[in-house]
Amino acid sequence: MVEKGLFITFEGGEGSGKSTQISILSKLLTEQNVRHIITREPGGTETGEQIRKILLQGNIDKLDSYSEFLCFAASRREHLKKIILPALSDNKIVICDRFLDSSIVYQGMVGGVDEDIILKVHDEFCYKKYPDLTLLLNVNPKIGLGRKNKTTLDENRFENFKEEFHELVQKKFLELAHKHIDRYRVINADNDKDFIFNEIIDQIKHFFSITL
Ligand code: TYD
Numbered sequence: 001m002v003e004k005g006l007f008i009t010f011e012g013g014e015g016s017g018k019s020t021q022i023s024i025l026s027k028l029l030t031e032q033n034v035r036h037i038i039t040r041e042p043g044g045t046e047t048g049e050q051i052r053k054i055l056l057q058g059n060i061d062k063l064d065s066y067s068e069f070l071c072f073a074a075s076r077r078e079h080l081k082k083i084i085l086p087a088l089s090d091n092k093i094v095i096c097d098r099f100l101d102s103s104i105v106y107q108g109m110v111g112g113v114d115e116d117i118i119l120k121v122h123d124e125f126c127y128k129k130y131p132d133l134t135l136l137l138n139v140n141p142k143i144g145l146g147r148k149n150k151t152t153l154d155e156n157r158f159e160n161f162k163e164e165f166h167e168l169v170q171k172k173f174l175e176l177a178h179k180h181i182d183r184y185r186v187i188n189a190d191n192d193k194d195f196i197f198n199e200i201i202d203q204i205k206h207f208f209s210i211t212l
Helices: 018-031 046-056 065-089 100-110 115-125 141-149 163-179 193-208
Strands: 006-012 036-040 093-097 133-138 184-188
Touching (some): 006 018, 006 065, 018 036, 018 193, 036 065, 046 065, 065 093, 065 100, 100 115, 133 163, 163 184, 184 193
Parallel strands (some): 006 093, 006 133, 036 093
């Protein structure tokens, strides 16, 4: 059994199935009486959810990468202060759908914001908090966008970028995962949902040497 708070983030491109996998994982942890919370970015707090609307709804070009990053960072600071850090201090597992690495990839590596500035802002204003484990759900963008298009969403600002954008996002996430291989595990998310879930559970068990 897990004794101390653990911070697990899920990252990946559009339609990689993060939210589905997180809810199955949460169900399993609840059945096993493992204390945990699930949360997401942008969002997680009331203000964060308001910032989420600004970021994810509307025209593609309504904000540039710099303004986007500052909004994501503001949402992240509130999220850490009010939700993530208190839960970790209370020895809970925190499972977060996207975190800092999404800013590094989307606004930084793809959007052109200097990665050093992103990290500096994170260290200065976001408590220098990094995940213990990051699971990258690596999906072929064609498969991912196909999954997403099955539903009608109004939070589709990022999905409306061109296909090359999503291919670049996938490539850059893989680069980031290789750079931080100590805390990253890459999951093949082209598979069906049960297969992906088994892989996620295996990785969590091995990474923390725990039984689930
Ligand atoms: P969401 O609907 O949660 O997409 P997904 O289901 O693919 O996670 O939308 C989150 C979007 O916000 C997604 O396109 C990635 C983007 N994003 C950033 O660009 N930077 C960030 O720091 C975060 C947290 C998200």
